[in-house]
Amino acid sequence: xxxxxxxxxxxxxxxxxxxxxxxxxxxxxxxxxxxxxxxxxxxxxxxxxxxxxxxxxxxxxxxxxxxxxxxxxxxxxxxxxxxxxxxxxxxxxxxxxxxxxxxxxxxxxxxxxxxxxxxxxxxxxxxxxxxxxxxxxxxxxxxxxxxxxxxxxxxxxxxxxxxxxxxxxxxxxxxxxxxxxxxxxxxxxxxxxxxxxxxxxxxxxxxxxxxxxxxxxxxxxxxxxxxxxxxxxxxxxxxxxxxxxxxxxxxxxxxxxxxxxxxxxxxxxxxxxxxxxxxxxxxxxxxxxxxxxxxxxxxxxxxxxxxxxxxxxxxxxxxxxxxxxxxxxxxxxxxxxxxxxxxxxxxxxxxxxxxxxxxxxxxxxxxxxxxxxxxxxxxxxxxxxxxxxxxxxxxxxxxxx
Amino acid sequence: xxxxxxxxxxxxxxxxxxxxxxxxxxxxxxxxxxxxxxxxxxxxxxxxxxxxxxxxxxxxxxxxxxxxxxxxxxxxxxxxxxxxxxxxxxxxxxxxxxxxxxxxxxxxxxxxxxxxxxxxxxxxxxxxxxxxxxxxxxxxxxxxxxxxxxxxxxxxxxxxxxxx
Numbered sequence: 019x020x021x022x023x024x025x026x027x028x029x030x031x032x033x034x035x036x037x038x039x040x041x042x043x044x045x046x047x048x049x050x051x052x053x054x055x056x057x058x059x060x061x062x063x064x065x066x067x068x069x070x071x072x073x074x075x076x077x078x079x080x081x082x083x084x085x086x087x088x089x090x091x092x093x094x095x096x097x098x099x100x101x102x103x104x105x106x107x108x109x110x111x112x113x114x115x116x117x118x119x120x121x122x123x124x125x126x127x128x129x130x131x132x133x134x135x136x137x138x139x140x141x142x143x144x145x146x147x148x149x150x151x152x153x154x155x156x157x158x159x160x161x162x163x164x165x166x167x168x169x170x171x172x173x174x175x176x177x178x179x180x181x182x183x184x185x186x187x188x189x190x191x192x193x194x195x196x197x198x199x200x201x202x203x204x205x206x207x208x209x210x211x212x213x214x215x216x217x218x219x220x221x222x223x224x225x226x227x228x229x230x231x232x233x234x235x236x237x238x239x240x241x242x243x244x245x246x247x248x249x250x251x252x253x254x255x256x257x258x259x260x261x262x263x264x265x266x267x268x269x270x271x272x273x274x275x276x277x278x279x280x281x282x283x284x285x286x287x288x289x290x291x292x293x294x295x296x297x298x299x300x301x302x303x304x305x306x307x308x309x310x311x312x313x314x315x316x317x318x319x320x321x322x323x324x325x326x327x328x329x330x331x332x333x334x335x336x337x338x339x340x341x342x343x344x345x346x347x348x349x350x351x352x353x354x355x356x357x358x359x360x361x362x363x364x365x366x367x368x369x370x371x372x373x374x375x376x377x378x379x380x381x382x383x384x385x386x387x388x389x390x391x392x393x394x395x396x397x398x399x400x401x402x403x404x405x406x407x408x409x410x411x412x413x414x415x416x417x418x419x
Numbered sequence: 420x421x422x423x424x425x426x427x428x429x430x431x432x433x434x435x436x437x438x439x440x441x442x443x444x445x446x447x448x449x450x451x452x453x454x455x456x457x458x459x460x461x462x463x464x465x466x467x468x469x470x471x472x473x474x475x476x477x478x479x480x481x482x483x484x485x486x487x488x489x490x491x492x493x494x495x496x497x498x499x500x501x502x503x504x505x506x507x508x509x510x511x512x513x514x515x516x517x518x519x520x521x522x523x524x525x526x527x528x529x530x531x532x533x534x535x536x537x538x539x540x541x542x543x544x545x546x547x548x549x550x551x552x553x554x555x556x557x558x559x560x561x562x563x564x565x566x567x568x569x570x571x572x573x574x575x576x577x578x579x580x581x582x583x
Contacts, residue, residue, distance in 0.1 A: 111426060132428075182428045189432040196440050203448035210455040215462050229452060249453065250445035258440065282425035286433040290441075345422070 101356035109276045109348055112163050112187040113144040117271045124149075127271075129190055133157060133165065135180035144184070191275030192283065195261045203257070232256050236400050241407040248406045251294060255287060256399040263344060263391030267384060278394070279344035281337065288333035291402040295332075299409040332405055336398060343394050347387040354380045 115127040128145035133155075146154035153168050160166040160174065167178030185193075206222045213219075218226045237245040237252055262283075265273040277283055305311065307325040310318060354376045362369025563569050 106422070109422065111429060182426070183431055184428050185432065186426070186429060188429055189436075192433065192436060196436055200440060200443055200448075203444055203452075207448045207451040210452050214455060215459050217459075226452075226456065229449075229456070233453075250449040251441060253449050254437075254441045254444050257444075258437065280425075280429060281423050282427075282429035283433050285425045286430055286437060289434075290437065341423075 101353065101360060104356055105349055105352045107163070108274075108352055109279060109345055110162065111280065113147070113159065113165070113184055114149070115187045115190060115271065115275075127190075129187065130185045131157075131165065132183040132185065133180050134183060135167075135178070187275050188277050188280050188283065191265065191272065192262060192277045194272045195265050195277065196258070198265075199257055199261050228256070228260075229253060232399060236396070237403050240400065240403040242411065244410045245403075247298075248294070248403065251290070252399050252403055255290070255402060256395050259287070259340065259398055260392060260395035263395060264388075266344060266348065267387050267391060276345065276348050278340055279348055281341045284337040284341040287340070287398065288337035291336060291405060292330075292333035294402075295405045295409045298406065300412070302412065303409045332401070336401055340394050340398055343390055347383070347390055351380050351383050351387070354383065 113131060114129055117125045117127065119125065128143045131140075131142055131144050131146075133140045140155050142154060146152065147157075147159045150159040150163070152158065153172065156168055157165050157180075158168050158174075165180075165182050165184070167175040167180060169175045202221070202225070206225050209218070209222045217223075232253055233245075233249060236256075237249050241248055259278055262277040266276055266278060268274060307329055308322060310321045310325060313321060358369055358373040358376050361372040
């Protein structure tokens with residue numbers, strides 16, 4: 019992985035051009051919409067996030083009639099920015115991946131919908147739903163973008179039993195992150211097997227620093243001599259969380275999804291830690307839970323449930339900590355951007371003024387989130403290794419009894 | 420509530436993906452990377468140990484050299500000291516011998532001077548006595564040339580002799 023400065027710039031130039039064009043396009047759209055009172059110029063503050071915002075609140079109207087007269091009114095009505103809804107829409111999962119809105123065209127990537135019901139497995143593109151306007155194969159998108167079964171007469175059927183295994187935005191983002199992760203790590207592994215006993219160079223050096231950090235500062239002190247068995251898992255969760263956190267901070271495709279801020283993702287990660295802890299728990303680990311040593315047997319009635327709750331508590335804490343931290347970061351950043359539109363709806367100059375503050379705050383928050391991205395990956399890994407450590411630790415006080 | 424309700428689809432995909440990733444990375448990434456890191460650390464440790472060993476040997480060699488040098492220096496000092504002592508001894512010996520000799524020479528000179536002096540005095544005494552006797556003889560001979568004076572003298576002396 020040799021990324022010279024020139025190469026990075028070569029990749030950045032198209033991104034920059036797209037951003038500039040998106041800003042220009044949204045400016046033009048605003049100009050058209052408001053030619054009557056010409057009071058909507060704040061599209062000039064073009065950042066990718068702004069484009070996304072435009073897209074969000076222009077989204078609902080897309081498939082309605084597009085007559086200019088109606089539209090101007092419509093747009094006016096839509097000016098009441100519902101920041102809460104906007105943010106929740108971003109944070110929640112979705113069945114298509116919205117990239118940008120250029121003029122009236124939504125650039126979205128339709129993602130595959132996979133539904134398993136009594137009739138078998140159905141696989142089709144989410145574009146069949148036409149953003150919630152169409153019913154396909156007896157299903158449609160509900161209020162919050164979730165898939166709901168539809169009766170023959172078109173009403174929603176909440177009793178229908180089906181499993182939604184769609185490749186949603188989060189699944190797709192996670193897969194992109196995972197492919198990136200595997201690609202980078204495998205190429206680094208290749209670099210290592212090619213350059214035996216030599217100092218690492220470039221990107222491998224950076225990754226090695228992190229690997230050594232996890233090995234020497236996290237795994238070794240918290241697990242003890244048996245750390246090597248757990249090291250692959252710890253490295254995997256660390257880099258998995260770290261990569262997804264970082265990609266979540268990138269405001270445009272293929273980042274921007276809230277993968278590690280989704281409770282399903284953190285649930286699975288925490289479950290993995292829990293299962294590995296339980297599998298590797300030695301007799302003294304389980305003994306402490308089901309036969310707490312050093313207390314009268316009468317108290318076991320009280321202590322065993324407490325110990326079991328404590329055991330289950332650990333993965334739940336892991337799950338909630340990561341979910342809450344990353345979601346909170348996304349909410350704060352989006353909140354600052356929503357301020358621009360909330361104030362812009364009151365008065366365009368107010369919006370412009372606030373945008374300066376918002377961008378400043380968001381920049382600050384983004385730096386903080388970069389720290390959090392690392393910190394949460396570190397904390398998850400550290401706590402996992404502490405749990406593993408408690409599972410394999412040899413307690414020696416049996417000798418005293 | 421939508422936010423804290425884990426979606427089943429995502430749980431499924433996440434479990435599947437993560438398991439695959441865990442497998443792939445453990446087998447094809449972490450294993451070779453960690454192994455080669457460990458190998459490198461071992462080789463670095465070995466190199467450091469070897470360097471330490473070499474340094475110790477160097478130190479030992481150096482201290483040996485130092486010891487040898489010190490011994491040689493000591494030896495030289497001893498030799499010098501001995502030589503100096505010897506020189507002083509020789510000088511003092513020579514001085515003593517010379518002194519003794521001088522004293523002996525002076526003493527023998529004194530003796531011979533004394534002897535010569537005694538001899539000379541004796542000779543002088545003898546000569547003085549001979550000269551005195553000669554002179555006395557000559558004086559007496561002169562005085563006794565006159566017969567009457569001799570008789571007078573004898574008579575005079577005879578008078579002073581009283582027989583008892």
